[in-house]
Amino acid sequence: xxxxxxxxxxxxxxxxxxxxxxxxxxxxxxxxxxxxxxxxxxxxxxxxxxxxxxxxxxxxxxxxxxxxxxxxxxxxxxxxxxxxxxxxxxxxxxxxxxxxxxxxxxxxxxxxxxxxxxxxxxxxxxxxxxxxxxxxxxxxxxxxxxxxxxxxxxxxxxxxxxxxxxxxxxxxxxxxxxxxxxxxxxxxxxxxxxxxxxxxxxxxxxxxxxxxxxxxxxxxxxxxxxxxxxxxxxxxxxxxxxxxx
Amino acid sequence: xxxxxxxxxxxxxxxxxxxxxxxxxxxxxxxxxxxxxxxxxxxxxxxxxxxxxxxxxxxxxxxxxxxxxxxxxxxxxxxxxxxxxxxxxxxxxxxxxxxxxxxxxxxxxxxxxxxxxxxxxxxxxxxxxxxxxxxxxxxxxxxxxxxxxxxxxxxxxxxxxxxxxxxxxxxxxxxxxxxxxxxxxxxxxxxxxxxxxxxxxxxxxxxxxxxxxxxxxxxxxxxxxxxxxxxxxxxxxxxxxxxxxxxxxxxxxxxxxxxxxxxxxxxxx
Numbered sequence: 001x002x003x004x005x006x007x008x009x010x011x012x013x014x015x016x017x018x019x020x021x022x023x024x025x026x027x028x029x030x031x032x033x034x035x036x037x038x039x040x041x042x043x044x045x046x047x048x049x050x051x052x053x054x055x056x057x058x059x060x061x062x063x064x065x066x067x068x069x070x071x072x073x074x075x076x077x078x079x080x081x082x083x084x085x086x087x088x089x090x091x092x093x094x095x096x097x098x099x100x101x102x103x104x105x106x107x108x109x110x111x112x113x114x115x116x117x118x119x120x121x122x123x124x125x126x127x128x129x130x131x132x133x134x135x136x137x138x139x140x141x142x143x144x145x146x147x148x149x150x151x152x153x154x155x156x157x158x159x160x161x162x163x164x165x166x167x168x169x170x171x172x173x174x175x176x177x178x179x180x181x182x183x184x185x186x187x188x189x190x191x192x193x194x195x196x197x198x199x200x201x202x203x204x205x206x207x208x209x210x211x212x213x214x215x216x217x218x219x220x221x222x223x224x225x226x227x228x229x230x231x232x233x234x235x236x237x238x239x240x241x242x243x244x245x
Numbered sequence: 246x247x248x249x250x251x252x253x254x255x256x257x258x259x260x261x262x263x264x265x266x267x268x269x270x271x272x273x274x275x276x277x278x279x280x281x282x283x284x285x286x287x288x289x290x291x292x293x294x295x296x297x298x299x300x301x302x303x304x305x306x307x308x309x310x311x312x313x314x315x316x317x318x319x320x321x322x323x324x325x326x327x328x329x330x331x332x333x334x335x336x337x338x339x340x341x342x343x344x345x346x347x348x349x350x351x352x353x354x355x356x357x358x359x360x361x362x363x364x365x366x367x368x369x370x371x372x373x374x375x376x377x378x379x380x381x382x383x384x385x386x387x388x389x390x391x392x393x394x395x396x397x398x399x400x401x402x403x404x405x406x407x408x409x410x411x412x413x414x415x416x417x418x419x420x421x422x423x424x425x426x427x428x429x430x431x432x433x434x435x436x437x438x439x440x441x442x443x444x445x446x447x448x449x450x451x452x453x454x455x456x457x458x459x460x461x462x463x464x465x466x467x468x469x470x471x472x473x474x475x476x477x478x479x480x481x482x483x484x485x486x487x488x489x490x491x492x493x494x495x496x497x498x499x500x501x502x503x504x505x506x507x508x509x510x511x512x513x514x
Contacts, residue, residue: 146405147401147447147448148402149398149399149401149402149405150395150398150399150402151398151399151402151403152402152405152406164448165448167395167398167402167446168395168398168446169395169398169399170402183445185446
């Protein structure tokens with residue numbers, strides 16, 4: 001029997017913001033048949049990977065054309081992929097999305113909290129080996145084997161792996177995680193596009209500044225006990241945590 | 246095949262010109278035809294250190310502007326007939342140097358010389374950039390103190406990204422560390438960074454350590470490259486560096502404090 005007398009002070013829910021990675025399906029044609037056919041081909045290559053995975057449908061390339069959104073969504077559903085929203089598209093296309101209560105996302109970046117649909121855990125970001133057609137989805141990891149010198153800046157779209165040191169006055173940034181197998185004396189900024197799950201791993205922390213998704217800490221505020229030892233740095237409820245590994 | 250060596254540092258006053266003069270003379274003494282170019286247009290010094298300041302007629306900028314031929318501008322050293330100096334212009338500034346002009350002069354020199362030593366000006370601007378742009382090897386001159394080390398680090402970043410070799414994705418410039426004005430006694434007292442400290446920050450192949458020495462000042466004042474002062478510690482250190490650069494395996498010296506004998510102790514201070 002449900003307990004109706006539960007204390008009113010106990011919150012029934014909580015709004016939280018969170019960032020997830022979602023594959024994007026770029027639509028290049030309004031020909032539903034050929035989309036349907038090619039989707040089936042693609043899914044056949046890795047059925048487990050695609051099954052029940054969520055996808056954001058990008059209509060930027062067909063916004064000037066006449067597209068039957070309902071048919072397109074059916075075609076996607078038919079291969080057991082779950083569209084969680086659209087982005088881009090013409091006024092009419094967005095109207096038809098609204099009609100079926102499909103969320104519409106902004107073009108440059110996906111705001112995840114706007115999606116009311118129950119989401120599957122985001123598929124692993126290792127989509128790169130699936131030769132998928134969504135270029136945004138291919139994580140581009142960067143490997144640096146030379147020292148990053150003072151004044152140099154490195155930006156990685158995916159994870160950044162450095163097998164040498166990062167000098168004072170150098171800046172390394174990644175949209176994903178940063179791994180440094182050497183001394184970090186410069187600045188390291190992980191999750192620069194807002195990925196709060198990004199982490200920094202470093203075998204010798206002497207950093208000027210560390211930051212994850214915009215939450216930063218400067219050298220002065222880093223406990224000396226964590227300096228010159230291997231650490232990982234991650235976010236926990238907007239707080240930057242440094243942990244000895 | 247000729248090799249272009251740039252002597253660079255980022256920071257000023259660390260011993261680039263002293264080093265350029267010494268290693269150019271050292272290479273020439275070993276029988277290699279060597280040219281040394283002063284890139285410090287407007288602040289000409291190399292001619293003084295090499296003692297040929299009274300024989301300058303034409304300079305680097307004249308050659309670039311085709312007002313003189315390379316042979317007219319090159320000054321042959323009186324002590325070693327394998328060494329030639331291309332002085333900088335004192336009346337112009339670094340804007341007088343152009344990438345095409347420098348490239349043309351270096352290509353011309355490469356036809357007849359074995360080694361071309363480019364004495365870079367301080368800073369990371371035009372003069373320093375042009376001095377290192379065509380280089381095959383870089384001698385990074387660093388003093389054992391933090392600001393010099395950081396500037397060298399910055400310079401190494403520029404060597405790795407803005408040289409011709411980097412732009413054409415060829416084999417990168419070979420970088421060597423030269424630690425100058427090293428004083429083991431002060432390192433021991435913690436007043437100076439040690440070789441290990443500098444190596445830790447720069448991770449660079451150490452070509453040699455040149456001790457802080459009165460001989461360097463004396464040599465500069467008399468216009469004799471310090472490498473010719475074979476009795477001096479600095480002269481010997483530069484000789485070792487030339488040998489190591491040419492592939493000889495020589496143990497490092499002058500890193501640890503010399504044991505003072507009885508006389509040393511008596512006459513000290």
